[in-house]
Amino acid sequence: MSDIFISYASADRSRIRPLVNALQQQGWSVWWDRTILAGKTFDQVIEAALADARCVVVLCLGIPLPPTGF
Numbered sequence: 630m631s632d633i634f635i636s637y638a639s640a641d642r643s644r645i646r647p648l649v650n651a652l653q654q655q656g657w658s659v660w661w662d663r664t665i666l667a668g669k670t671f672d673q674v675i676e677a678a679l680a681d682a683r684c685v686v687v688l689c690l691g692i693p694l695p696p697t698g699f
Contacts, residue, residue: 631660634682641690648688 633652637645642663649659660678665671679685 630681630683631658631678632683633657633659634678634685635659635661635688636685637661637688638690641688644690645688 635645635649639662645661649661652659660682662671662675662678665674
């Protein structure tokens with residue numbers, strides 16, 4: 630179980646890392662999709678991580694959405 634699940638655009642990964650590091654230094658366990666183990670689908674892993682997290686943080690860092698959304 631993680632304390633915090635972080636959702637973000639993969640293009641922002643380098644901008645998210647300092648936040649993850651800061652949260653971990655404060656003692657929080659953080660889940661973000663930096664590694665998906667072989668044999669698991671992305672959807673399976675995300676679904677399980679969301680179910681186990683105590684808190685979800687969604688970060689929108691200025692990348693505009695396409696006209697049709699996600």
